[in-house]
Amino acid sequence: MNKKAFITGISGQDGSYLAEYLLSRDYKVYGIVRRHSIAEHQDSRLENAYKNPNLECEYGDLLDTSSLERSMKSIKPDEIYNLAAQSHVRISYDMPQFTIQTNAVGVLNMLEAYRQNCPSAKFYQASSSEMFGDSVDKDEFQRETTAMTPVSPYGCSKVFAYNIIRNYRKAYNLFASNGILFNHESPRRGANFVSTKVIKAAVRIKLGLQDKLELGNMDAYRDWGHSKDYVRAMNMVLNHEKPDDFVISTMKTHSVRDMCEYVFAKLELNYEDYVVQNPKYLRAEELPYLKGDSTKARTTLGWEPEYTFETLMDDMIDHWMKHHE
Numbered sequence: 312m313n314k315k316a317f318i319t320g321i322s323g324q325d326g327s328y329l330a331e332y333l334l335s336r337d338y339k340v341y342g343i344v345r346r347h348s349i350a351e352h353q354d355s356r357l358e359n360a361y362k363n364p365n366l367e368c369e370y371g372d373l374l375d376t377s378s379l380e381r382s383m384k385s386i387k388p389d390e391i392y393n394l395a396a397q398s399h400v401r402i403s404y405d406m407p408q409f410t411i412q413t414n415a416v417g418v419l420n421m422l423e424a425y426r427q428n429c430p431s432a433k434f435y436q437a438s439s440s441e442m443f444g445d446s447v448d449k450d451e452f453q454r455e456t457t458a459m460t461p462v463s464p465y466g467c468s469k470v471f472a473y474n475i476i477r478n479y480r481k482a483y484n485l486f487a488s489n490g491i492l493f494n495h496e497s498p499r500r501g502a503n504f505v506s507t508k509v510i511k512a513a514v515r516i517k518l519g520l521q522d523k524l525e526l527g528n529m530d531a532y533r534d535w536g537h538s539k540d541y542v543r544a545m546n547m548v549l550n551h552e553k554p555d556d557f558v559i560s561t562m563k564t565h566s567v568r569d570m571c572e573y574v575f576a577k578l579e580l581n582y583e584d585y586v587v588q589n590p591k592y593l594r595a596e597e598l599p600y601l602k603g604d605s606t607k608a609r610t611t612l613g614w615e616p617e618y619t620f621e622t623l624m625d626d627m628i629d630h631w632m633k634h635h636e
């Protein structure tokens with residue numbers, strides 16, 4: 312019989328790629344989507360996945376426990392991927408209560424619905440490198456053992472979720488795992504994250520549709536990978552012999568400035584002629600540096616990324632070029 316997977320956040324960047332990946336591996340995939348006032352935007356990332364009859368979505372919300380319980384009771388999934396979140400770090404300063412409700416209490420809601428209705432399922436939690444905050448090991452990496460000192464409401468919410476997963480794993484003997492994923496992007500990345508913002512603007516500048524790009528902190532370093540590689544890792548985490556926590560990263564870091572330099576140069580432009588700083592995009596507290604050590608996932612799970620920083624950027628540039636042409 313086909314395995315059944317349940318995905319929260321299925322309409323997001325990762326949820327949509329994960330749905331396609333699991334469908335290609337003959338899973339029956341279920342997901343919850345929230346009610347949107349413009350219904351036609353709801354499924355824009357799920358266009359490909361919906362071509363497969365093995366995908367079913369229903370309305371639900373991490374803050375609506377009745378919808379979660381109904382789904383767990385009726386579907387009885389084998390694997391649960393909890394990807395739903397208010398996932399924007401700067402916006403977590405504008406909406407701290409909603410961020411904590413969804414990313415922390417919402418995870419607890421989902422865990423309870425799982426524990427009470429289908430405890431033999433496996434549970435994946437979308438944990439984040441933002442949990443490390445300003446902690447860095449002496450060798451300049453963050454790894455599973457690095458202290459967590461989050462520097463944003465988003466980071467704090469994810470630390471709660473990470474810890475409650477570990478607590479439920481031990482207390483109730485559940486197969487509940489954390490994937491601690493470093494930044495990952497794709498053509499489906501939301502427009503207000505830095506990768507899409509830089510690439511879309513550079514393409515529009517190249518085509519004469521825009522004349523400048525306003526950014527915040529250009530000296531922040533991030534470890535950027537491709538979402539397609541990272542959803543593969545999520546599935547490997549749940550198919551490992553025991554529940555555990557894994558860092559997923561490329562093990563390389565670049566600054567926002569490096570990103571601008573690469574993307575504009577690829578389009579035969581000099582970023583210094585177009586990029587200006589606007590304090591509006593700075594954060595109340597900045598996270599200056601992330602570089603993940605994913606040795607554990609590579610050696611234990613056999614996971615390796617296929618994309619590099621450069622091929623990720625190229626994929627996104629191609630996408631936005633085609634979109635505007």
Ligand code: NAP
Pocket residue numbers: 319320321322323324325326344345371372373374393394395396397398399413417437438439440491492493494495496501
């Ligand atoms: P995303 O594109 O922002 O998708 C988030 C998804 O969560 C959307 O489908 C959104 O639905 C849904 N959602 C938000 N609030 C919800 C609620 N209260 N109830 C139910 N669904 C809700 O994020 P992503 O990049 O795919 O990231 C997936 C997960 O990985 C998130 O938990 C994120 O925090 C985590 N993460 C991401 C990265 C990264 O670099 N991408 C790195 C580490 C961890 P709507 O469309 O209706 O808002």
Ligand code: GDD
Pocket residue numbers: 398399400401438439440441492493494495503504505506508525526527528529531532533567592594598601
């Ligand atoms: N969004 C944005 N917009 N970021 C900017 C800008 C800007 O105009 N200018 C500079 N930056 C800098 C941010 O300050 C940050 O240091 C870096 O670019 C990346 O910002 P984002 O792309 O917004 O991602 P993030 O690192 O804050 O958060 C992402 O990665 C986390 C994992 O580390 C999100 O995907 C989170 O959900 C994820 O957990």
